[in-house]
Amino acid sequence: MLSFMSPFFLFILQHPLSIPSLQILLLQILLLQILLLQILLLQKSASPLPTQAPSCPQPPIPHCPESTSSIFFLIVMSLHFNTLTASAYPTDPSQPLNTLSESVMDTSSSIPSASLRKSSRPVKTPSYLQDYHCHLAISAEPSFPFSVAVTHPIQHNLSYSHLSDSHKAFTLALSTHTEPHFYHEAIHSPQWCEAMSKELTALEANHTWVLTSLPPGKHPIGCKWVYKLKFKSDGSIERYKARLVAKGYNQQEGLDYFETFSPVAKLVTVRSFVAIAAAKGWSLTQLDVNNAFLHGELDEEVYMSLPLGYKGDSKLPHQVCKLTKSLYGLKQASRQWFSKFSSTLLHHGFTQSKCDYSLFTKTAGSTFIALLVYVDDILIASNAPAAVTKLTAFLDAKFKLKDLGNAKYFLGLELARSHQGISLCQRKYTLDILEDAGFLASKPVKFPMEQHIKLSRDDGSLLSDPTVYRRLVGKLLYLTLTRPDISYSVSRLSQFMDQPRVPHLHAAHRVLQYLKGSPGQGLFFPTTNSLQLKAFCDSDWAGCSDTRRSVTGFCIFLGDSLISWRSKKQSIVSRSSAEAEYRAMAITTCEVTWLLSLLRDFQIDHSMAALLFCDNQAALHIAANPVFHERTKHIEVDCHFIRDKIQAGILKTLHICSTHQLADIFTKPLGFVPFSHLLSKLGVLNIHSPT
Structure with missing residues (x-):
């Protein structure tokens, strides 16, 4: 009995207490005993999923020697807990949360200093609990004056307030x-x-x-x-x-x-x-x-x-x-x-x-x-x-x-119609891709690919499971039906499907982060439309570092509606930038010729010549003048049919400044300023934008 009570008397002698303080102390001992009993009961009915401890700073717990009784430990813990509770969680809600650490530091000075003891026992969920799924309900009023929240919730990038009720x-x-x-x-x-x-x-x-x-x-x-x-x-x-x-x-x-x-x-x-x-x-x-x-x-x-x-x-x-x-x-x-x-x-x-x-x-x-x-x-x-x-x-x-x-929903495309026009997007499909890849809570970025990135077939280590990369890129390919802003990035990523590597997967993840910023973005077709074709074509000479082939990019508008675009690596190495631009003009001319025939099926008379904008003067001269010289005589004959279309009055070529070349977004990765500038001119609209 003496050994049981001696720590208690030593503690009283070292900390003289008044009678009311002793009553409060005994009451705290009783409450702590009840609390320990509840903890034991809760341990017997443990939750299937391990609970996550709050991220607030924990007060230092004094270490007690083995000879010290449990009552002494409860007394010290009670005093320490009482001081921490009174200081760390104020009754005034206006008090900032950062006072928590200060309160902890103040209380720790009144406690006898002792070394911290931390259990080395590994925390591991029992294997039998893996057979269960637990759905935790979130309380409207948390027990702590703070809560763990997602840093970048999807609600910041997706809104339904601009939609009609139906x-x-x-x-x-x-x-x-x-x-x-x-x-x-x-x-x-x-x-x-x-x-x-x-x-x-x-x-x-x-x-x-x-x-x-x-x-x-x-x-x-x-x-x-x-x-x-x-x-x-x-x-x-x-x-x-x-x-x-x-x-x-x-x-x-x-x-x-x-x-x-x-x-x-x-x-x-x-x-x-x-x-x-x-x-x-x-x-x-x-x-x-x-x-x-x-x-x-x-x-x-x-x-x-x-x-x-x-x-x-x-x-x-x-x-x-x-x-x-x-x-x-x-x-x-x-x-x-x-x-x-x-x-x-x-x-x-x-x-x-x-x-x-x-x-x-x-x-x-x-x-x-x-x-x-x-x-x-x-x-x-x-x-x-x-x-x-x-x-x-x-x-x-x-x-x-x-x-x-x-x-309203055709081939995974969501159609929304108003008196101003029709919006076409793949919002649900985008959210499904983000959810499957685990990027719903990722931090969004403002452009899909870093400007100076150079992806190669030999950089980085091979992926242990290439099917993850292939499946992701395949999904992104279908998303380009309404997202011209990711066409170049996805086209570039699709060139590494046979042997994807770690840098390629990181680049694909950046595209997902970009999509997180605007999951509801898509095309907009206005009601006021001239129904006249105009096309923009461009190329990035020797843009592929592995094959030194150029990249062709074009976009075609029907009035103000973007209906066709492409970003594709050329099949032949071009000897000059003019040759690469000329090949891009030829491919665009093929698409324009086909669209003119398609418009006739809709009973649309395209009386004016279709406009083709190019930013390379040399390529424009080659197309307008039927001459062959040392730099162009090796170009295939099928590329020269663009001259016939110009002479027949079906097509008209015009020069455009490189800063206003809309097809530039389909040939190379751009920084935020040029990317956002060109994207604003493509006729895209995000009806689900929060702002």
Whole structure:
């Protein structure tokens, strides 16, 4: 008993206390005992995820020898904790938080100095807790007067305040709903189970297959489920779409299929389609064909294993599905479907475009209607809404389709329309890329690639997992459909897909940081448009340090709407900057010639010559004067057709100052000032900008 109480008496003698102070001390001892009991109970029911300690400075804990009793330790801790609490967390909320460290320093002087003791036991989450997921709720009023926050939240770069109520509802619905990726995820949802049941019922009603035993020598291909949400124009879910897809990569050429080519709409055509509709004031209607590939006839003999969730006929041994009609995933499925759909439109009086075989137009008096098809997604523009209604009814009788109303989400492109024009962006796709790469909380940068960076095939060490880089660059390539500002950066990164290295991945991460700053940025097509073509072309001579080839860049506007651009390394080494610029002019002329033919399909008369701006006087003289000399006689003949276009009055070349050359953004990395200057002239708009 004496050994138990001696530290206590020594402490009282060294620190004389009054009777009220002793009462407070004993009360603190009791409270600490209760606190220790609660801690023991909490340790028995530990959280699955380790909690993170607050980042405030912790007070020094005096070290007690082994002979010191636990009561002495509790007394010292109680006094120390009481002083810290009274000084570090003031009752006045106006007191700044930086007084915490000062309070700690003041209290530490009243405590006997002792060396700190820190446990060397490693903190590790038990392995069995890895099987659990914990969703922690964040309290509205934290227990500490500070909170750990993200330094660069996405809310600083993304806003929905500029959207109309209807488009805001559509955008939020698009962002909040998720889709399952596997069958075992979908079976837990009644909606997806019903969607799979409807799909199997439709396949059986369409006589897509017959159940049979697998013949000797035949190998069945597999199949899988793919899930997709379809939204209405108001943001509500139109339907849960479950699609059975055959694993066509197991098919053998010459046995299971022969021809596979099927045209799809060019993305330049899609942008031109929307830009013309905005300028003409045409309506934009979106349709979706139900089970489109099932309408194609299958000529080859193909066997498929039973789908998940389909019982089949238990009487048949080794039962498989012998396909009688086309199915999603087969290599020839898209070709068979497009053949039937195009023949139906041609019989209905439509004309198929020779510039893009996915574009169909029809003129009846003053009524004009244009239809663009990308597999089973259909976009219709017309100056007569009644003609669209009539066409929709005709196609529904033939193929059973869904009318999605005004186009809002086509091929991953988000369309927002107002009286000023149409905005085209890939906001959701950008956020998905940032989330998958873990860059939603990254610090944004103002331009996608450092100005003086020189990426090479041999710099840095090889990546241990190159698929991460390839997957990221592949996603960024599709993002360039509405983001011309990253075209050069992505084109440069795509040149290292075979052997990506660490510097290449760092450069790709910088592009993600740039996208973080403006995830909702995209193209804007105004209603006021002259519908006249003007093009800008440029080149960076010997820009590739590995091959010394030049980089071609061009951009083409329809009025004020940017509809086509490219950033690509030339296939041949140019001997001079004039030759590199001349090759860039030739490539741009090809694109302008094609666009002029496309405009004729939309009944647009381009009476004036298309303008081509170049900042190289030597290249302009070569194009305007049909002469050959020592510096140009080796240039291929196909490059000289630009002279024919100039002489025919189809094209007119003009000189432009290099500082105003818009195509410069597609040929080399630029600093913030020239990059932002050129970007402001490309017709991009961020309707989701917070400011």
